[in-house]
Amino acid sequence: MKKAFTGFCISIFSLSVMAQVAPTPVARPAQGARNAVTSPQILPDNRVIFRLFAPKATAVTLNGDWMATGVNEPLIKNDTGLWTITTVPLKPEFYGYSFTVDGVRALDPSNAQVKRDVVTNSSVLLLPGKESDLYAVNDVPHGTLSKVWYYSATLKLNRQMYVYTPPGYEKSTEKYPVLYLLHGGGGDESQWIILGRSCQIIDNLIAQGKIKPMIVVTPNGNANQAAAPGEAPAAKQQVTNQAPNPNTVTNLYEKSVVEDIIPYIESNYRALSNKENRAIAGLSMGGNATLRITMSYPDKFYYVGVFSSGFFDGSMSDVEKRYLSVLSDPDFNKGKKLFWIGIGVDDFLYQICKSSRELLDKYKITYQYVETDGAHTWFNWRKYLAIYTPLLFK
Amino acid sequence: MKKAFTGFCISIFSLSVMAQVAPTPVARPAQGARNAVTSPQILPDNRVIFRLFAPKATAVTLNGDWMATGVNEPLIKNDTGLWTITTVPLKPEFYGYSFTVDGVRALDPSNAQVKRDVVTNSSVLLLPGKESDLYAVNDVPHGTLSKVWYYSATLKLNRQMYVYTPPGYEKSTEKYPVLYLLHGGGGDESQWIILGRSCQIIDNLIAQGKIKPMIVVTPNGNANQAAAPGEAPAAKQQVTNQAPNPNTVTNLYEKSVVEDIIPYIESNYRALSNKENRAIAGLSMGGNATLRITMSYPDKFYYVGVFSSGFFDGSMSDVEKRYLSVLSDPDFNKGKKLFWIGIGVDDFLYQICKSSRELLDKYKITYQYVETDGAHTWFNWRKYLAIYTPLLFK
Numbered sequence: 001m002k003k004a005f006t007g008f009c010i011s012i013f014s015l016s017v018m019a020q021v022a023p024t025p026v027a028r029p030a031q032g033a034r035n036a037v038t039s040p041q042i043l044p045d046n047r048v049i050f051r052l053f054a055p056k057a058t059a060v061t062l063n064g065d066w067m068a069t070g071v072n073e074p075l076i077k078n079d080t081g082l083w084t085i086t087t088v089p090l091k092p093e094f095y096g097y098s099f100t101v102d103g104v105r106a107l108d109p110s111n112a113q114v115k116r117d118v119v120t121n122s123s124v125l126l127l128p129g130k131e132s133d134l135y136a137v138n139d140v141p142h143g144t145l146s147k148v149w150y151y152s153a154t155l156k157l158n159r160q161m162y163v164y165t166p167p168g169y170e171k172s173t174e175k176y177p178v179l180y181l182l183h184g185g186g187g188d189e190s191q192w193i194i195l196g197r198s199c200q201i202i203d204n205l206i207a208q209g210k211i212k213p214m215i216v217v218t219p220n221g222n223a224n225q226a227a228a229p230g231e232a233p234a235a236k237q238q239v240t241n242q243a244p245n246p247n248t249v250t251n252l253y254e255k256s257v258v259e260d261i262i263p264y265i266e267s268n269y270r271a272l273s274n275k276e277n278r279a280i281a282g283l284s285m286g287g288n289a290t291l292r293i294t295m296s297y298p299d300k301f302y303y304v305g306v307f308s309s310g311f312f313d314g315s316m317s318d319v320e321k322r323y324l325s326v327l328s329d330p331d332f333n334k335g336k337k338l339f340w341i342g343i344g345v346d347d348f349l350y351q352i353c354k355s356s357r358e359l360l361d362k363y364k365i366t367y368q369y370v371e372t373d374g375a376h377t378w379f380n381w382r383k384y385l386a387i388y389t390p391l392l393f394k
Numbered sequence: 395m396k397k398a399f400t401g402f403c404i405s406i407f408s409l410s411v412m413a414q415v416a417p418t419p420v421a422r423p424a425q426g427a428r429n430a431v432t433s434p435q436i437l438p439d440n441r442v443i444f445r446l447f448a449p450k451a452t453a454v455t456l457n458g459d460w461m462a463t464g465v466n467e468p469l470i471k472n473d474t475g476l477w478t479i480t481t482v483p484l485k486p487e488f489y490g491y492s493f494t495v496d497g498v499r500a501l502d503p504s505n506a507q508v509k510r511d512v513v514t515n516s517s518v519l520l521l522p523g524k525e526s527d528l529y530a531v532n533d534v535p536h537g538t539l540s541k542v543w544y545y546s547a548t549l550k551l552n553r554q555m556y557v558y559t560p561p562g563y564e565k566s567t568e569k570y571p572v573l574y575l576l577h578g579g580g581g582d583e584s585q586w587i588i589l590g591r592s593c594q595i596i597d598n599l600i601a602q603g604k605i606k607p608m609i610v611v612t613p614n615g616n617a618n619q620a621a622a623p624g625e626a627p628a629a630k631q632q633v634t635n636q637a638p639n640p641n642t643v644t645n646l647y648e649k650s651v652v653e654d655i656i657p658y659i660e661s662n663y664r665a666l667s668n669k670e671n672r673a674i675a676g677l678s679m680g681g682n683a684t685l686r687i688t689m690s691y692p693d694k695f696y697y698v699g700v701f702s703s704g705f706f707d708g709s710m711s712d713v714e715k716r717y718l719s720v721l722s723d724p725d726f727n728k729g730k731k732l733f734w735i736g737i738g739v740d741d742f743l744y745q746i747c748k749s750s751r752e753l754l755d756k757y758k759i760t761y762q763y764v765e766t767d768g769a770h771t772w773f774n775w776r777k778y779l780a781i782y783t784p785l786l787f788k
Binding site: 105112113118126139144145170171230234268 | 446448449450451452493495496498499500506510512513514518520522530531532533535536538539541552554561623624625626627628
């Protein structure tokens with residue numbers, strides 16, 4: 001009888017679950033007092049109250065993406081056993097947070113929304129406001145997001161990717177340009193979707209008339225992985241001979257993007273199939289992959305975006321030697337409409353990015369460079385996506 | 395610098411995250427000792443060891459879907475602060491579980507996979523074996539799962555649903571039959587996908603040649619909701635005048651299935667559009683909706699499946715009065731190829747289901763009845779989907 005309440009009773013006896021909208025999720029009545037709190041609660045000045053009912057706990061702390069590394073702020077317990085903390089006013093953003101209860105990480109039981117970053121789950125707080133408006137699900141036309149399996153002959157693996165088609169795709173006969181969007185190390189095909197809010201950003205920018213309707217393809221960047229954790233056949237989750245170590249130059253994943261994924265997209269979707277209508281971008285490990293692809297297949301993409309990255313396959317002189325013929329090709333610049341590089345001043349890859357730009361400078365390769373504040377974070381990668389995509393296909 | 399490690403370092407300094415396959419997820423090195431445990435670990439005899447590193451906690455318990463309601467089994471702490479529990483041998487199944495740490499629910503930090511049931515998240519344990527094989531992602535061709543937005547003129551709302559198209563759909567010119575699959579109370583369009591493992595069940599049954607390739611549509615059954623928590627515009631998450639209270643007979647949701655969703659699917663997908671190629675099924679609240687739709691639109695579906703439900707819109711004599719003309723239609727049986735009803739003997743709706751069957755019996759409406767063990771649980775609903783779908787479109 002354990003699950004007797006999940007399918008039926010709630011809707012009969014209470015409609016309150018229907019109101020479950022972060023950041024004010026409503027308690028599930030069947031769970032009793034533990035959840036009968038509101039958390040998080042956003043105050044008019046953007047301070048946020050977090051609450052946890054934990055009468056038996058001796059120490060509860062909060063960690064949120066807005067805090068500095070390693071910081072855990074204590075909650076205060078009242079005499080009913082309710083622990084509370086109120087933050088300073090926070091910037092509107094898409095945040096993750098968690099509690100630590102007597103030393104153990106715990107998600108907020110009052111908040112149904114969870115996001116996964118690599119192998120760590122957090123509760124979700126989308127603090128609404130001007131700065132986060134592109135990350136919100138707004139009342140605009142929405143594209144369709146599909147989980148698609150394709151065969152990679154390069155990797156000899158059936159693999160999963162996400163394909164976003166823009167609003168109106170189904171009813172149209174038009175062909176669309178395509179952005180291939182690569183995630184960072186440890187991530188998978190879901191990372192741009194969950195953490196990057198890519199569907200929301202693209203939906204919103206299309207609705208604002210700031211970008212052309214486009215197909216967005218987010219593959220899995222681990223050459224040895226069929227799909228995200230739990231989404232692949234157990235036997236295919238790891239294929240040992242194809243480790244995606246960025247320090248080697250197997251280039252198998254990069255090859256698969258160009259030789260398996262592009263043909264799949266261009267034969268299964270109404271995708272424009274010329275270089276002028278193909279863009280690529282990637283963050284961190286995906287930025288390095290973007291650079292590799294750009295150097296290995298210089299005629300494939302007219303638009304290239306490198307987010308918080310640089311060449312990191314060995315020393316810069318190794319890189320120079322490896323890609324010399326492309327770097328010194330006098331027609332390289334003509335083959336690109338946009339070569340965009342963005343990084344935050346506090347990014348731990350800042351120096352690698354700088355050395356990479358110096359290498360490009362040496363060969364008079366032109367690029368747009370955007371330096372922002374911030375570090376190696378999704379705060380920046382979402383921002384870069386929103387800066388980069390309006391420059392495409394124009 | 396908080397997120398410095400998530401995009402890059404892991405893949406450079408360690409490939410261990412690539413091995414993150416439940417039920418043996420691998421620690422994220424940047425998180426330190428807290429996660430440096432293996433949990434859950436499945437033993438050869440299907441006992442399962444759960445581990446949690448919590449040196450500061452004074453009591454840790456485990457609750458899993460295989461346990462009776464309200465049971466919490468204690469973990470034992472060793473002198474390093476590692477808490478451990480070993481279960482009895484478990485039946486291969488798709489389970490959720492959680493810890494309680496000093497009174498607070500906590501997911502397993504060593505397990506990346508989480509599932510949401512209404513507003514409660516749990517860690518996932520898919521215990522492999524014969525009984526759960528249909529629920530696993532196997533090395534078979536996979537269909538495509540899409541999140542699709544459509545306009546419901548009935549509900550005056552843009553809404554989200556999932557549409558599964560079978561393997562081969564993209565490359566085929568064939569049209570396919572369609573199953574409309576409705577969730578239970580408190581759920582949303584993701585419930586059959588996450589908890590019902592509908593994509594895995596359909597993929598696997600198609601691969602085994604046991605069912606015809608079909609399109610499976612899983613809408614959101616809350617007439618006042620645009621989409622699952624966090625997936626709808628905040629302003630549209632609740633439209634107050636259209637409460638989905640099954641005790642009223644507004645029938646707005648049911649109308650929207652027939653008058654908005656069916657036309658959308660049949661005009662946007664290669665769907666066979668005759669009654670003989672349309673099936674419907676639902677669990678609990680969705681089973682009641684299936685019955686309502688069957689009585690209100692008797693000519694729409696050739697196949698009807700009612701999982702763990704019955705008529706629960708008022709008393710059985712109210713129901714009889716309301717649907718008298720359809721119940722007493724001598725051609726009712728000819729209009730259906732299959733009317734399937736399944737329920738577990740311990741289901742708290744068992745009596746409602748029985749009274750509903752007696753009403754059908756009174757009017758000589760024929761149906762197939764399957765009584766299983768078990769209660770009002772996903773254990774049964776996954777099983778019923780696997781029994782029902784092989785009977786369709788044949």
